Amino acid sequence: MEHETPNYGDYQLEVYLRGLTGVREDLPFTFAELEARAHATLPPDIVSYVAGGAGNEYTQNANVTAFDRWGVIPRMLVGAARRDLSINLFGMALPTPLLLAPIGVIGLCAQDGHGDLATARAAATSGVPMIASTLTVDPLEEVAAQFGETPGFFQLYNPKDRAVAESFVSRAEAAGFKGIVVTLDTLQLGWRPRDLKLGNFPQLKGHCLANYFSDPVFRTKLAKPPEEDVRAAALVWASELSDPTLNWNDLAWLRSLTKLPLLLKGICHPEDAKRAIDGGIDGIYCSNHGGRQANGGIPAIDLLPTVVEAAGGAPVVFDSGVRGGEHIVKALALGASAVAIGRPYAYGLALGGEDGIVHVLRSLLAEADLLMAIDGYPTIADLNPDALHARA
Numbered sequence: 001m002e003h004e005t006p007n008y009g010d011y012q013l014e015v016y017l018r019g020l021t022g023v024r025e026d027l028p029f030t031f032a033e034l035e036a037r038a039h040a041t042l043p044p045d046i047v048s049y050v051a052g053g054a055g056n057e058y059t060q061n062a063n064v065t066a067f068d069r070w071g072v073i074p075r076m077l078v079g080a081a082r083r084d085l086s087i088n089l090f091g092m093a094l095p096t097p098l099l100l101a102p103i104g105v106i107g108l109c110a111q112d113g114h115g116d117l118a119t120a121r122a123a124a125t126s127g128v129p130m131i132a133s134t135l136t137v138d139p140l141e142e143v144a145a146q147f148g149e150t151p152g153f154f155q156l157y158n159p160k161d162r163a164v165a166e167s168f169v170s171r172a173e174a175a176g177f178k179g180i181v182v183t184l185d186t187l188q189l190g191w192r193p194r195d196l197k198l199g200n201f202p203q204l205k206g207h208c209l210a211n212y213f214s215d216p217v218f219r220t221k222l223a224k225p226p227e228e229d230v231r232a233a234a235l236v237w238a239s240e241l242s243d244p245t246l247n248w249n250d251l252a253w254l255r256s257l258t259k260l261p262l263l264l265k266g267i268c269h270p271e272d273a274k275r276a277i278d279g280g281i282d283g284i285y286c287s288n289h290g291g292r293q294a295n296g297g298i299p300a301i302d303l304l305p306t307v308v309e310a311a312g313g314a315p316v317v318f319d320s321g322v323r324g325g326e327h328i329v330k331a332l333a334l335g336a337s338a339v340a341i342g343r344p345y346a347y348g349l350a351l352g353g354e355d356g357i358v359h360v361l362r363s364l365l366a367e368a369d370l371l372m373a374i375d376g377y378p379t380i381a382d383l384n385p386d387a388l389h390a391r392a
């Protein structure tokens with residue numbers, strides 16, 4: 001008999017039978033509870049850094065509520081006993097449509113400060129790729145060493161010095177990363193009142209920048225090594241992290257950085273998507289940075305359909321505001337090739353380390369899978385705009 005992989009929704013039964021299955025019963029099943037408990041656990045400066053957004057956080061909140069405009073239309077008797085959530089992204093067969101969005105210094109959400117490594121291990125366990133930030137606490141080689149069979153992506157903040165960018169990308173290639181994501185929406189840091197109020201930016205203390213500080217080219221820019229003067233090194237980092245003059249004339253140079261699949265993150269306008277693809281970029285990452293960068297923007301999910309259309313068949317990764325299985329289903333129906341999550345897994349990490357992230361992923365996948373079962377859309381190919389009803 002052919003071996004059948006279980007449906008992700010079967011996690012529901014495992015949780016009901018927790019005494020028998022060994023599932024962690026202490027971890028929450030809704031984002032609201034996950035967030036509240038993580039906020040009660042983490043130090044206040046980390047809460048402000050992770051939870052905070054730009055301005056009055058209108059865009060950040062609207063990213064989530066904008067999904068409510070859409071409803072999944074139930075279809076009956078279509079034969080949805082078995083679901084298939086697998087996707088193929090840049091030729092990589094992935095068991096689920098989820099990705100772990102890059103979160104700078106996520107290491108700090110773990111009690112031991114090495115949450116990047118826990119995230120990478122959760123990626124290995126779950127088959128959900130991690131997009132590792134340039135700002136991992138631990139060196140990218142150590143992060144990549146945890147990935148097992150799961151492919152990993154490296155996210156680049158393009159520094160002022162191109163030699164530093166080239167060094168990071170070649171290190172990522174050598175470490176076995178399978179794709180590069182260049183983030184464009186953070187050429188300058190947003191206005192973030194929660195962090196401003198606390199006078200807090202964890203990176204400026206420097207103790208969490210080991211990946212940056214391990215870079216041989218970056219180190220040549222320092223008068224003293226970070227081991228001798230961590231504060232001075234952090235200030236050099238802050239002034240060098242991002243080149244605000246980056247523009248479309250630099251696209252060919254960005255493309256020349258790697259032969260790996262290359263995505264541009266932060267694209268929300270169809271003309272930008274088209275220009276990127278015409279310039280040889282492999283994929284679009286439609287995101288407004290979870291509302292952390294520019295307030296007053298439009299919820300990212302509202303912009304996804306036109307970006308997908310302009311991408312002309314190139315893969316489009318989506319994030320910003322995904323909090324539950326219904327959001328995953330809706331983003332896929334609106335044309336995303338894969339859906340990334342940010343804060344939910346940071347909170348899972350805070351509450352339960354690697355297990356906490358795996359629990360968050362399994363819960364999201366179970367919820368999405370059961371929705372696809374109950375509403376009659378057994379595969380991702382069945383999810384298209386016709387599956388959705390837009391409320392007037």
Ligand SMILES: Cc1cc2nc3c(=O)[nH]c(=O)nc-3n(C[C@H](O)[C@H](O)[C@H](O)COP(=O)(O)O)c2cc1C
Nearest residue numbers: 050101102103104133183289290320321341342343
């Ligand atoms: C604490 C935190 C740090 C982040 N750091 C990065 C980063 O280093 N690079 C990046 O491209 N995006 C970064 N992001 C943005 C995420 O990749 C993603 O776009 C966002 O979290 C998605 O929104 P969500 O949190 O609503 O799911 C960060 C987000 C958070 C919450």
Ligand SMILES: O=C(O)C(=O)c1ccccc1
Nearest residue numbers: 104135186189203289292
């Ligand atoms: O906080 C962020 O969202 C982020 O992406 C970032 C950018 C620069 C430095 C540290 C984090």
